[in-house]
Amino acid sequence: MKVIVTENYQEMSQKAAEIIIGIVKNNPNAILGLATGSSPIGTYQNMIKDHKENGTSYKSVKTVNLDEYVGLTADHDQSYAYFMRTNLFDSIDIDLANTNLPCGSAPDAKAECDRYNALLATMQQDVQVLGLGSNGHIGFNEPGTPLDSVTHLVDLTENTIKDNSRLFASIDEVPRQALSMGIKNIMQAKSIVMVVSGKNKAQAVKGMVQGEITTELPASVLQLHPFVTVICDKDAASLL
């Protein structure tokens, strides 16, 4: 696990974007595993800037996202589908037909997870972007999620509901469930880039990098992957 500590969020975002842009330039048909949350927003802004200034093209790029809230349609402004369009897809030349997320409003969650797993079996991510939950979750793989998990229906923990409520009008509006890639789907990526910022993530970063590998801190499993780059700002790295 390579750990890069940056001065601030901006530098973190720039470094992460450089890695992703490098992969796309090297392989215009790259498959990008993408994440939501406030951590990767700056990374996506840097990718957009580079696309506009340098013309890096996403025309043949395909994407798979980590997760989606259950019960939200793709046009709901808190859905991750909406997040991806407004924070990245609408500002680059990607074909929306090449972008994939689990469908949170699918009537049969189990069938939707099966569909997504079948899709992921045909789409090995050249790079998987990750954020980090303050309890060490990746995607929506909460503490206790087995290492061999694939896309599944998740009951969100109180901790995650509280963390994510800042983006909703009130905590009551935060969905209680999500569909998330499992740990196994994440670990299949050829490489992984994690972006982490802020003091509230410092404990989780320490456990992930220096702690024992345990399902109680899902991100610690990344120690088993051969090509992981963790890019964190000084605050997130403050306990290392």
Ligand code: GLP
């Ligand atoms: C959510 C997402 C994760 C994300 C995490 C941290 O739970 N499912 O993929 O990493 O939030 O979000 P943030 O980057 O906003 O702190």
